[in-house]
Amino acid sequence: MAPIASKLYTDDVSLVVLLLDTNPYFWTSSSSSSLSFSHFISHVLSFVNSILLLNQLNQVVIIATGHNTCGYIYDSSLSSVSSSISANESSGDAKMPAFCSEVLKSLEDFVKNDESLSSVDAGNGVGSSLLSGSLSMALCYVQRVFRTGPLHPQPRILCLHGSPDGPEQYVAVMNSIFSAQRSMVPVDSCVIGAQHSAFLQQASYITGGVYLKPQYLDGLFQYLSTVFATDLHSRKFIQLPKPVGVDFRASCFCHKNTIDMGYICSVCLSIFCMPHKKCSTCGSEYGQAQSDASTLSGFYTFVAR
Ligand SMILES: [Zn+2]
Ligand SMILES: [Zn+2]
Structure with a gap:
């Protein structure tokens, strides 16, 4: 009989590292007009909730990608509030799961701090966000999980990104992509900006992840739950969006x-x-x-x- 521990971590237990674009220049620009930041966050929170409910061993880590900094926002394995079902009674908001208020609180702190570091103006147009930094943080986290032993959830990274690519980050982003490829960590991309992202097209292509640019952002949760909630094992059995083309420049x-x-x-x-x-x-x-x-x-x- 197999030991209990190996039964716990079957091939459908996931560790999802979610990279959220919080770049204020993007969210206040016209390219994000069809989706407000608060709506975006509500779609994301529902998605996180559904992943945690799919399997009680599933783990979600949220990293914010700001304009100047990146930061860990939430880690379900460290969270003091356990189940997403338990309503937050202390805050008086019985409809909101407790983990949501935790995420919103750290997100607010992060955005304030990121904003206070903005000494230089983004210049013309929408400034990029620090994708290379948050990708590195995600990979560091995954490496730490790998080192806990042979039994760990299957990691994958999901970038929810809207800001344009920052060409100055090219080398750092490509290094992260090759590092993810080496560790066999797929990088999924959901692009919510007006333009395709060449960085994320390459990231998903090279690491075997899914790249998607949803057409209707008001249905973002549907795209997230049907495409990106699927664990790596089950992906073999479903039809996922195929890349239409990759910008390799x-x-x-x-x-x-x-x-x-x-x-x-x-x-x-x-x-x-x-x-x-x-x-x-x-x-x-x-x-x-x-x-x-x-x-x-x-x-x-x-x-x-
Ligand atoms: Zn040159
Ligand atoms: Zn040389």
């Missing part, structure tokens, strides 16, 4: 611009938008740019002398 290391064509260092694979005499990353000195097979992918290779 990279950002150059010199100006952080998104480029279609560029130059790549043959030593460290750094990407540049213009020829350089020396690689700014690894210091290799270049000879003449060679156009070899890698030109097919739109890149000229610089061969170090």
Whole structure:
């Protein structure tokens, strides 16, 4: 007979790390007009509740992705209030599950703190949010869970993201994506902004997660519950949205611009938008740019002398 512990953690027990975009520049911009932040949070809370109800061993961790900082908002394994069914009687709001007020309280503290750090203006348009930071925090958390022993819930990361990609975060985001791929942690993406996110398209494609940009945001909970609530084991048996196309463009290391064509260092694979005499990353000195097979992918290779 199998020991009890191994029966507890079957393949359908999930650890969902939820990354919430709280970037104030995004939520006050016109691109989020079809969904307000409060509606967004109510959809998310219902979704978190349903995951916790699906299996009593399921675990949810919420990380806020702000404009300047990231922070842990909620961890169901540490939460003092146990069941999501128990109503919060102390606050007098009998309709709201106790964990919701806990999440809202920490979210409010986080947003206030994030706002107070905004010394520089976002400039023109909507500033990006710190996706690379929250992805790293999520992966650190997952690594910690992995190290608790062979019996742990199946982790996955879900990014609820609306802000445009910050090209200056390209290297950090790609490193996180490859780290997630290595740890076999799928990164699911639900894009709630006006534009597709090339970062998240690549993240979901590379890690085997699901990428979705819902058409009607007022039904966000339906998308979340039908697509993203499914545990990794059950995903084999259902039809999930297929990616329509992935934007594989990279950002150059010199100006952080998104480029279609560029130059790549043959030593460290750094990407540049213009020829350089020396690689700014690894210091290799270049000879003449060679156009070899890698030109097919739109890149000229610089061969170090
Ligand atoms: Zn450049
Ligand atoms: Zn280099």
